[in-house]
Amino acid sequence: MMSALDYPMGNASTFSEYMAYRKIAGLGLKVAVGGLGPDEFLMGYVRQALVLFGPDAVLAAGMDAYKPLAAKLMHAAGEDLDSAEAVTRLVLRGPDPEGRIHDLIQGAMERAGGDLARALTLADLATAWRPLVMTSDKLASAYAIERRSPFLARDLVELSYRLPQGHKICHPAEGKRILRDAAKALGLPREVWGSRDKLGFASPVPSWLNGKLAGWADAQIRTALSEAPAAMRPLLEGGLKPGGRFDRTRMQALMSAAWFFDQSVRAAA
Incomplete structure (x- = not known):
């Protein structure tokens, strides 16, 4: 996996993704469709809900599994925790030499014009986005699989970014609201559009x-x-x-x- 990436990625889900591509290739399939995009542009990450609604509201919505992540937002009484600092704490899973990640996030959020949901999207694009796309492409290529990302069509990305926050998330445990509404309208089962157990691509x-x-x-x-x-x-x-x-x-x-x-x-x- 390291030879395929040619770059040290510390996200454990890369292992799960790598094994998924190996299984897909073993089935003789040559093309895989991925879901990159909605989490970043339509507030699908729990860390985004933590910033938008606060840790108490997220945990009260049945997201108890994220107590360790919510604990990163703890601070002294009377001390203000600005959004850039909150996002930095939630994004960091290791050291931040010279505060470079915080500076990237601060700069990205300042470009959002006061829209916090858009600011969170820009913060993701400034930090984890490019390595995430690169990793998925390289892991798929390791098994000669063509990976397609339909949610990254330019018109769809631009629309998703411009949408008001209420179309993206209006409940701490239900991000990507417009996709949920679309799935419901299409008649998909509740297990699809009503799920609140955002677990990511879990890895052992x-x-x-x-x-x-x-x-x-x-x-x-x-x-x-x-x-x-x-x-x-x-x-x-x-x-x-x-x-x-x-x-x-x-x-x-x-x-x-x-x-x-x-x-x-x-x-x-």
């Missing part, structure tokens, strides 16, 4: 790295530490500490170690 990797594969992961990271340049050491060292469900530092460190080994092998060849 974090639990593996802190469980049965902990020793193996530590060995990979320590081996890389013995040879890696000084600039990589803080990230690798952070990966030797157990992480929680919403912490990607350990996964980032392991992927960075794999990337370092891959580059070393290529250089030697």
Whole structure:
């Protein structure tokens, strides 16, 4: 997977996506349709609801599984937590050298003209968007699969961005409202348009790295530490500490170690 990406991605869902493409290719299929876009443009992420409605409203809407994420918005009484800082806390799953992620988010949100939902979209586009698209394309290409993203048609993207917030989300657990309404109007079952269990593309990797594969992961990271340049050491060292469900530092460190080994092998060849 690391050779296919040629870039250290710390998102554990990349493993699930990679395995999905392997299964698709094994079935003899050559084209896959992906769903990139609506989460970013139509407020489909729980982190967006946390900013728009606040952690109390999100948890009260039955999203208890996101308590660890909501806890990132805790701050001292009387202290104002501006939107850019809130988004930065929710996006970060590891270190932010020199506050670069915060600066990207701050700049993106300032361009939204006061519309918080649009600001959240621009914040996503400024941070995770390009790596997300790149990763999906590369993982699919690893199995000679053509990946298509119909939600990224330009006219649809522009319409989605311009829509008022109420057409995107009006309840903490029900983002992508216009898509839900369309699905309901088309007669699709309630399980499709009424679902509130936004779980993302779940991956067992974090639990593996802190469980049965902990020793193996530590060995990979320590081996890389013995040879890696000084600039990589803080990230690798952070990966030797157990992480929680919403912490990607350990996964980032392991992927960075794999990337370092891959580059070393290529250089030697």
